[in-house]
Amino acid sequence: MVRRIATALAVAWLMVGGCLSPDPVRAEIAVTDLDGHRVVLEQPARRILIADGRFLMALALIHPDPVSLLVAWPHDIDHIGPATYARFRAHAPEIADLxxxxxxxxxxxxxxxxxxxxxxxxxxxxxxxxxSQRRAIEQAGIPVLTLDFFIHPLRNLAPSLRILGQVTGQEDRAEAFLAFRRAHMDAIADRLTGEDVTRPSVFLEPHAGYTEDCCNSVGAGNIGEYIAFAGGENIGAAVIEGARGTLNLEYVISRAPEVYIATGGPHMEGHDGVVCGLGYQAVRVRQSLARVVARPGIAQLPAVRNERAYGLSHQLLNSPLDILALEMLAKAIHPERFQALDPEATKQTISDRFLPIQLDGAYWGGLAPGQLTMTSD
Incomplete structure (x- = not known):
């Protein structure tokens, strides 16, 4: 009897000791990345190397202190914008020393x-x-994860951000943002149903004005997916193979696009392109856009003559912030259907609910004051 009691006490002690162990066994994290590779981590990543600075914004949407997760990055400030970098640096000064x-x-x-x-x-x-690079890194015991916010964003962005949440232990925050993004995308799609929906022709020129040559544009993938989702007909899709390419100016003129979109950002300072983004005022966006559309050939397009020409921050692309670009495109392409849509309010909500920094500034604009703002139905 005494022996049985002693045995029971020993078992109980082992069970309690196991429960109180300061180093409980963690479940491994296993995901399949966008290249189809299985990536396994013993615990959430805490020393991440990102090969593109734009991943910083994605991390910021799902983690309150994204810089604390990084051990190395390209310091490619132009990819996120100097003002955005300064905002992150004010929040986490150690970013400069990574x-x-x-x-x-x-x-x-x-x-x-x-x-x-x-x-x-x-x-x-x-x-x-x-x-060969991937194998060498993995042979050193370092897992490599491939994500896609660029090639097929409408298909791959959500699973990419979901994977990012899993490998950082931020699944709940990732799912919260994805639900927000999905709800706003559904609201756009719902307004574009019905047989009476037309598809205005759209000419989108990335980094417009960066060179004197015309005209950079997009094919069916990448930004072209956004144009189609927002209810437009991308004039580049018929002739550009792949995500991006070049259009002949004569072809652009022959298509007589009804809507013109020029992307730009802080990197266009000094290049006669559209400047926009964090820290920029709406008047600067309009002034820079006016210079871009004054170029020979572009000035004669129906979109420009009818004041349906717009500037858009390129930093909103290749990023989960693409929902802001989608809302802007929807208003530009179908202003009558999206009078009540308010991209500025969406931007403010994202800043307040999801980001450690504020996205204050004009990230888009038209030729006339007040374009792309909300009006009542």
């Missing part, structure tokens, strides 16, 4: 990556690592 790696996966130095001692390397699908 190890620097190259921008884009294919130009990465494997030795520099390994020397940074990350517990996870994140690369973009549109500039993914060569197989």
């Amino acid at each position: 190890a620097k790696v190259s921008t884009g996966a294919r130009v990465q130095s494997v030795e520099r990556i390994v020397a940074s001692d990350p517990d996870l390397v994140i690369v973009s699908a549109h500039g993914h690592l060569a197989d």
